[in-house]
Amino acid sequence: MPLNRRQFTACLGASALAGVPGVSFAQDKTLRMLVGFAAGGAADTVARAVAEGLRESGYTAIVDNKAGAGGRLATEALLSLPPDGHTLLMTPLGNLTLYPHVFKSLRYDPLKDFAAVGTANSMSFALAVGADSPARTLQEFLALAGKDPKFAAYGTPGAGTAMHFLGAMLGKEAKVNLTQVAYKGGAAALTDVIGGSLPCVITTTPNLLPMHRAGKIRILAISEAAPNAALPGVPTFKSTGFPDLVVTESFAFFARTGTAPAVVAQLGQSVASAVKAPTVSALLRKAEFEPLVMTPEALDKQVHAEYAKWGRIVKAVGYTPEN
DSSP, rough: OOOOOHHOOOOOOOOHHHHSSSSOOOOOOEEEEEEOOOTHHHHHHHHHHHHHHHHGGOEEEEEEEEOOOHHHHHHHHHHSSOOOSSSSEEEOOOOHHTTTHBBBSSSSOTSSSEEEEEEEEEEEEEEEETTSSSSSSSSHHHHHHHHHGGGGGGEESTTTTTTHHHHHHHHHHHHOOOEEEEESSSHHHHHHHHSSSEEEEEEEEHHHHHHHHTTEEEEEESOOOOOOOTTTTTOBBBGTTTOOOOEEEEEEEEEEETTTTHHHHHHHHHHHHHSSSSSHHHHHHHOOOEEOOOOOHHHHHHHHHHHHHHHHHHHHOOOOOOO
């Protein structure tokens, strides 16, 4: 009997999994996606978009928000579950590559406890001031901060985040004493910048774009390697004299180490297909995220590279790890 493309693909998947102990191709394809941040936030938005796309691969994907401890609760929750491929963690890559250098007592080893599956998107960070700020450029902001400490504070979504260290790196390289003000999320810091009680905020570019376009803040620089078409006239840190401040972030999917390689491969293919789907890509771009597809092997290499990079950065800025 001739097979159509879908039937042929199913047969290939069945044969790939046939030799894996405890795995049946006919198994329940309900997939739980752990997200360490509240519903409605950036991570949740991305997770739910990908969950919709996974339906095309036959999964029923359920987003389980376990907010708290900067995403660490969801990360730890994955390790309490069996490595059967039924649960994935979706997390900012920095939670596995940066956090180990800023928290002494993490309950997980990012290089041993997780199996890379794939990515959903990439995003950059940006520095912004309020619409009434006298600083029109990054150089003007740094000059003001160097002369008057009241202009030297920058808000971030939290201590130990990539945005915290982006500000620390900027201050170190510009030889200006910038002071981080840690908030519980970027939205609160942005509100204070708009209101004028905080001179500057460093957070994800997608979170700043709407207010920038509305004229309520001014983005002075972004952490991408090249200018962003969505921000005409806004320079990169690199182009303003800070070539080391090229920092991006991704939301990535991980299974537990010990999950059968064939299962990880199948999940990776399904996540990639979901992200590539026109409806999912459109949803991500509408929320100002750039879709990004990486294979499990490429993501694993990225984890190791980012882990090493953040280790160097944290050491260079003289940060003392917290408990």
